[in-house]
Amino acid sequence: MNRIHEILTAADQNAIALSDYDGRAYTYGELNEMSQQAAERLMDHGVRAGDRVLLISENCAAYLVAIFALSRLDAWTVLVNARLTDTEILRLSELSEARCALFTPDASPASAAHADRMGRVDLKPLACGSLTVSAIRDAPVEPVEPDRSQTAILIYTTGTVGEPKGVMLTHGNLLFVSQLSADARRLTPTDVMLAVLPGTHIFGLSSVFLGAVRGGTRLIVRPRFDVDDVIEQLKTATLFPAVPQIFAAINKRLREQKVEKADHNLRYIYAGGAPLDMALKTQTEDLFGLPLHNGYGLSECSPSVALTLMDAPRNDSAVGPPLPGVEVRLENPNDDGVGELCVRGENVMKGYFRNPEATRKAMTDDGFFRTGDLAKQEEDGTLHIVGRAKELIIHSGFNVYPPEVEAVLAAHPAVTLAAVVGRAHDRNEDVIGFVSAHAKVSESELRDWARERMAAYKVPARVIVSDALPQAATGKIIKHKLLSYFADVLDRAPNAE
Template identity: 30%
Template sequence: MTSRCVVSLNVVFRTLCQSTKYTNSSVRRKSLWTQDRVLTSPHKNINIPNCTLNEFVWENLDKWPERTVAVCAITGRGYTYEQAFYLSNAFAANLRTKFKIVDGDVVSVMLPNIPDYPLVAMGILEAGAVISSINPIYTAHEVHRQLLVSNAKVVVTLPEISNIVKEAFKLAKIDIPIIVIKTNGDPAPEGTVLFNELSEDVHVDTSCLKKVRRSNNDVCFLPYSSGTTGLPKGVELSHRNIVANCIQISEPAIKQHNETTKTHQDVVMAVLPFFHSYGATVTMFHRMVVGGKIVTLAKLQPEQFLQSLEKYKANILHIAPPLGLLMTSHPAASPKIYQYLEVILNGAAPFAGSDANRLLSKIQRKIDFRQGYGLTETSPVVSLPIIGSEHYSSVGNPMPSTEVRIVDSNLKNLGPNETGELLVRGPQVMRGYKNNPEANRETFTEDGWFRTGDMAVVDDNGDITIADRIKELIKVKGFQVPPAELEGVLRDHPSVLDVAVIGVPHPTNGEAPKAFVVLKNGQNADTKDICNFVNERVASYKRLNDIVFLDSIPKSLSGKILRKDLKAKYC
């Protein structure tokens, strides 16, 4: 499907519907529920090629060699697909020859979103190694722990954070090579190797890459789970897992991209971190598969982000709730800034339907806004609404070749409109947690279903709505109170910008909800006013009477509220 960057709403949706030939009724010709109360996908099963992720990414290279694969939003520095292919191959060859990387070795990548990231990632895979992503704002203590558990052989980072890596080496009592990517004219730190010298090495013999022997069942990506219920765990995602997820999100009824042609190339603004599976698979790997342009932002600076949307004519945007709230409330936000946007996909955490409506009212035209559901352990996408869905609180139906169960505390299957834990089975589900058999036993059922730890409800049409994390549910007099529900109500208050809700001990009720509120600039509201606003809208056991006003809500870079940090500091 070819689409211009600026088109009217009616043209966008008419084109989408004509090209996909899908409507709500055609997708749901029959019930998605089996007799055993298993929810199936409305989409036909996918065929997964027997290839590695890097082979899959480069499969259509000849269709768009001169197109830009990645460009820095601030400096304009970037690469074409052809350049990326040859530079990543040279880097891969040097990893094997100069650093003695062999099949299955782990190479840690501690980088923000820069245009070199896709080249580094592809080079690691082409060398037969495994990408292990590290948050670039981690402390030395956090880095050293991840280096040890992943057994990394090389680290790729920036010169300005190489000292953190060196401190981590001391803590871990290891000494491995550091490769740095220079983004300015500063000299490379002592004891490091320059990435561009490895990738631009015209003398390296790339024939060594013929010795790489990797199957699609081998691990290719080793991100670490957020650790909201304990220390982060290494998530083993295979080539097959990520290839399958790329194919799943290309399903015509749910895809959020246009075909790359002689006259059109999608532009996606990459502000969500590549070290997270959402940014890695949906924004980076999948966009390379379909020939899109990735505009990278190393750091979220609101004015630069908004200006870049307009400057680069970004028509695809992947967000997490904090970014959506920023787009709604920032003084510089305007319909002009958002004039090229055609698709916004929210993920990482739930975005209330009321928040979605506020964002769309700021854009002042009805673009294709959807939110999907997934986890690091599922590569990440589990479900996604069909194109043009206006059920903003829903995360849609299961992806192709994906099954879902809603179960009670005894793992007994529940049916439509019953709330329980969501279980998943599909080709995108991870192999398991690295060297953690205890966590694997807790996470997988005996018959191979993955336990998400999320509470969900599914309607008769198979639309999934996420309620909350099981471990984050607040238990009031035996009733379960989802924090996300109260957060959605709080955001409806005209003075409230952002919120978080946690459960705190209560002498008679077991637990009680406690809210943390960020007010909009220039707005005044007191605890009584906000509590009354919420309590008029919820059942008695969900009522609030405790609010703390903050300047900001602590969140991970993927947009998840750090409830444990709030509990540690305020409870």
């Protein structure tokens, strides 16, 4: 296989592939036919091979059809969460040099609103619902590779100075990881996987959606997480991958209902996308009577790097050994064996779009990707993630990058300096902002300012306003001291004055 849509054509065309949010079900053959129809309509609209196309969506059948349609055209899908603000989407459009945007308005009111703002052109409806596009604009065409090295997905992360970086993932990357995902979970056509993880995140796309198609597995698709609906769907699903925060929400709801053992049909549950704490792991395992498997990955690795073994569940928070075909090594380990985790394999990205310098810094001379995360490894290969060398905050399963939030806070007229860190809270990670101000401004004003300029999950839970922040002699804010320095203030209720 050279293209990801070929995994769709290889599946049993008569088997049920997907049960959508509205209750309608589609076979693999129907998804295949709809992806062909969508490709033809997009080509008629002017989409060319090598074009970047924003897919502004939430989970639904039309989302998956769009992914495969763009694959057929050799266009690049630029994954965009429909929950982002207009300003954020405009920036991604500029950076990716997108030729147009594609929307799934039926499943996502947020996507529909963006379509209305950007000037929608309605394509002929598909059986799974509407696909809407924006007008075609001038944009340079990227070369098309005839083999698996052709870029399939462009997903944006953030660099150390706050500028988003476009991670280029090839068809080969996604074909490799989707097969690993299917094999590691032993997916079969009799399985049913509940998909609530956002498909605009690489975990959702690669490990869940594409992994399920690889296994010929049926997907139950939901645009957003609703705890009561998920609890009901687990009576049908056989596999459930989620971020730890989702498992925490399920545990909380069932405890409120005084349920000691969950009613479910599951054979496999898996937590990824954020650190898994032992208390949550133990509670979840007691509730479901199953081991809660754990893993590690990141966007630049498509995302999978390591996963606990199905036949050897762990009683700790280790992320398991590297997946087959994935090499790891620890750079500059300390006396405790902790070093920076570096990864090499078919899962590693092609590079950062239009950013050769960032690509060079991220890669070693012999092809390993520097993750920026600290890890140690047991003799049997099992990896333990010790901490994140990078400042990434994972809030409710979404990646929040401090430089991006800092830039928004610092843009307020009253703010001189801004810093953002994560704080563990109720098995989640809250975004906490700190600012030094040269004019009077309240915490509520700053949170409102941020709310108007970024997605809700990025808005700080608290913004501490101070005359000064702890700084080194160089003037750099000493971030690791902020939470302890302002501990008393953080323990008090927010001040709106």
